[in-house]
Amino acid sequence: MANPPHGGVLKDLIARDAPRRKELAVEAEKLPAIVLNERQLCDLELILNGGFSPLEGFMNQKDYDGVVDNNRLADGNLFSIPICLDLDKATIDESGIKPGARVTLRDFRDDRNLAIITVDDVYQPDKHKEAKEVFGADDEAHPAVKYLHHTAGEYYVGGKVDAIDRLMHYDYVALRYSPAELRLHFDKLGWSRVVAFQTRNPMHRAHRELTVRAARARQANVLIHPVVGLTKPGDIDHFTRVRVYQALLPRYPNGMAVLGLLPLAMRMGGPREAIWHAIIRKNHGATHFIVGRDHAGPGKNSQGQDFYGPYDAQDAVEKYRDELGIEVVPFQQMTYLPDTDEYKPKDELEKGIRTSDISGTELRSRLRTGREIPEWFSYPEVVRVLRESHPPRNKQGFTVFLTGYQNSGKDAIARALNVTLNQQGGRSVSLLLGETVRSELSSELGFSKDDRNKNIMRIGFVASELTRAGAAVIAAPIAPFESSRRYARETVEKFGSFYLVHVSTPLEYCEKTDRRGIYAKARRGEIKGFTGVDDPYEAPTKADLVVNLEQSNVRTAVHQIVLLLEAEGLLDQL
Structure with missing residues (x-):
């Protein structure tokens, strides 16, 4: 017989509430609803199916305080992690959440009603105490502490839940x-x-x-x-x-x-x-x-x-x-013991026995470079799966992000780099010029700081998705603000490499060589919010490469970028 559940009874709320499911579904449509985020959905699923037994809902303040202080629910049962429905004040006010209220819990992915919570209480936790007691330190280097302070809502809502439906999964x-x-x-x-x-x-x-x-x-x-x-x-x-x-x-x-x-x-x-x-x-x-x-x-x-x-x-x-x-x-x-082709615990080995190991860092390096991963370390069928998801560097996607003043030469460099990478082959290449993105993706945006940042956020998102798909992305907006460039880097680097190229051609030279007369119009006040004239440009301080077309030319700048990519293993050797 299997081990009895924690607390003695498996709290399978899906099975418990099955006879009332239709009735609960009708009620849920009439109640105010909270749309749950991904973490809250994970917690709710394990509350509903009994994985978090003996919990029957999100912790009220008595349970929360007991868990934070001494690993105990209010009824004395052992439980070590707070399971809380965190919400901001605006959501609480809009939904009329207060003790005794019944509120629908909804899946953000498909708007399905999953459960109804009967609110016990609404309370404001001491998050600094929670961080110290539960995670050992109020240090935002810890991902849960960072989440606690910057993502989780300021209030917790406690109460038992009635199950309407199980979460819908489409994988495995x-x-x-x-x-x-x-x-x-x-x-x-x-x-x-x-x-x-x-x-x-x-x-x-x-x-x-x-x-x-x-x-x-x-x-x-x-x-x-x-x-x-x-x-x-x-x-x-x-x-x-x-x-x-x-x-x-x-x-x-x-x-x-x-x-x-x-x-x-x-x-x-x-x-x-x-x-x-x-x-x-x-x-x-x-x-x-x-x-x-x-x-x-x-x-x-x-x-x-x-x-x-x-x-x-x-x-x-x-x-x-x-x-x-x-x-x-x-x-x-x-x-691993190569002399006998077997694995043994390290603490059981006699002194002098020859061993072999591959660290996680070494494994990632071998996957990245395509080097052999020996069968003594991992089975061929496992390595095959990992190689499909982790192609070698010269097959991985990346983004080259060029920033600089209007007429600095960044567009010309981007076009030439696009031709060069397409000529070499091996992966698809996508070109995101500033003017093209403005007309096709951000046509409703102006040139305020907020609108400029939104434009770069969109470019970062598109670049990240293309990078994830294994493409070489060349983006060339003006991108005058450091914060939005940093956001683009962080977004892309979830899926591949990001290289910031500062085209540092001086403003005076950009203006002097402007055959289209755009700077002249800006100087006359015909164009407002023009970078370098009546709007600032924050020059990058940590660019991966700096090129200046007053002192160089497009061909040389492209060659420098190609050399950078080749040195990083992203291109086959020239």
Whole structure:
């Protein structure tokens, strides 16, 4: 029999409210509605299906205070992470949210009504205290703390929810087990002991060896239970990771492992998160849980030190072991022994034994450059999936963003670079000239600072999507403000490389060589808000390349850009 859920009863609200679903759906249409964001949807899904048992809704202030202060709900049950419906004051006022009110919770993706919350209370949390107590420090280098202060609403709304419908997913539907479904699956297979493995990264041979050893030592089976909700910024997308897990699954002996996806929004909360993960896996029927070294750690703090100690998470779960009712399995660091072609835990090796390892940094480098990834490290079918999602540098998309005054030569450089890259081939090339974008994408915008920033934001968005698709993007707006150029860089760099080229041709030279007479019109006041005349230009201080067409020419400038791209491995060698 599977492990009993946390708190003794699985709070499967979808099943509980099934007889009233039609009635609730009718009521929901008449109520004020809140549209939930992605993180709130992840939380709601695990409230509705029982993954967060014993929760039956978003935490009211008593539950929240108990969790923040001492890992306890108001009824005494262990729970380590606040699950809160955060809203801003405007939303609360517009929706008439107050104690006793019933409010519809709606999916932002398709406007479907998912649940109704009966409001217990509306309260303003002490976010600085929450950061210190839950995440260990009020340091915005921690992604959850940054989210808390800059994204989460200033008020929390607590209350139980009634389920109208489950969230709709269109990917890997067969792998999205609710806790009740997974427990039934284990029962069908006859599994009574299940080791759950938490991951938000691809798995390789060492992970397979680790989980097989853990299961065999406990006469158990393996639940590979990756997070496919929100993880750490910069993590590999879940589509790639799930394909990796599917490729790896046949490598387990005799049907030892099952793959199930967890729609969790991680907080990267280290020790507190590990306790939370153990509760969630217990609710899904696991009897054992592998807790990794620096489990759910977010990396370095603002002083360059790790937020949590390497074994803090393991110690936290072990502290509550009896109450959790789930056995902690410490994550063993596995290493490859080339002389015997096997993996063994590092702490079991005799001195002098020859070992081989490939770090995460080295793996990313090999993927980026196309170098061999040996079979002793990862299975060929796994490497094939990773290479499809991570092509070598000379096949990756990138953006060259040229900025400078009107008539500085940036458009001529952009056109010439477009011809050069198209001549070389290997990827599609897209040209986004300032005037073209203005007429085709931003025709309704003027030239105020806000409108200029909106224009650059649009260019950044288009460039990022093309970069993600593997294209070479050449953008050449004036882009006079540092803030909007920085936004464009941050947007593109989510998907590929971004190079800022400052075409620093002096204003006097741009004006002197202006055959179209645009500067003359601006000087006469016929054109208002003209950069360099009656509107400022903030020259970049950290451009990747600076070119000046008063001192050089278009051909030389293009060659400098090509050399930069070639040095970065983005072009085949000239």
